[in-house]
Amino acid sequence: MFLNKDGHIFYWMLLTGFLAEIVAGSMGMGYGVICTTILLLLNVPPPVVSASIHSAESFTTAAGSFSHYKLGNVNKKLVWVLFxxxxxxxxxxxxxxxxxxxxxxxIVKPIIACYTLYLGLNILRNAFKEKTKDRIKTKKKNQP
Incomplete structure (x- = not known):
């Protein structure tokens, strides 16, 4: 297993997740892309990359989902269709x-690399996009 080769890989993975979460917390996106890119550069096998990222994202996604549910921002019919x-x-x-x-x-690593490059470019484009003042008006919960 790859962990036996380098006893310090866990610490690199921990640092990667921490730095990626700082970026994702400030921009609201990019955790998976950053972690995938760095972990593949560290020669971590793709199944381990996927498992580590998705297990970490499970907790943040659950917290965000619960928050949206409590605020009434969830289309329940759509959830049951997509579930x-x-x-x-x-x-x-x-x-x-x-x-x-x-x-x-x-074969998988170059495909993942191209896909994460595409996602990374989109994240950078969104990060430096000029902000517009026109916001979409949403229907408030208590309005008639």
């Missing part, structure tokens, strides 16, 4: 990556 599809997609993705990820890492 089974999200479960199926996550299970298929996890099984595929865990079964083929290390064997086909030489």
């Amino acid at each position: 089974p599809l999200a479960i199926a997609g996550s299970v298929i993705g996890a099984l595929t990556l865990s079964h083929y990820g290390e064997y086909y890492a030489h």
Whole structure:
């Protein structure tokens, strides 16, 4: 296993997650892209990258989802439509990556690198985009 090769990889992963969360906290996006890029550069296998990022994101996503639910920002009908599809997609993705990820890492890594480059460019474009003053008006909960 890759952890036996380098006993310090955990600390690099911890630092990567911390720095990525600082960026994501300030911009509201980018945690997965930053972590994926850095962990692949550290030669961490794709299944381990995916598992570590998604396990960390589970807690922040759950907290954000609960907050949105309590504030009434959730379309419950849409959630129930997307829920089974999200479960199926996550299970298929996890099984595929865990079964083929290390064997086909030489193919998977360049694809992930291109995809994260695309996402990173979009994040940078959004970060430096000129802010507009026109905001979409939302319907408040207590209005008639």
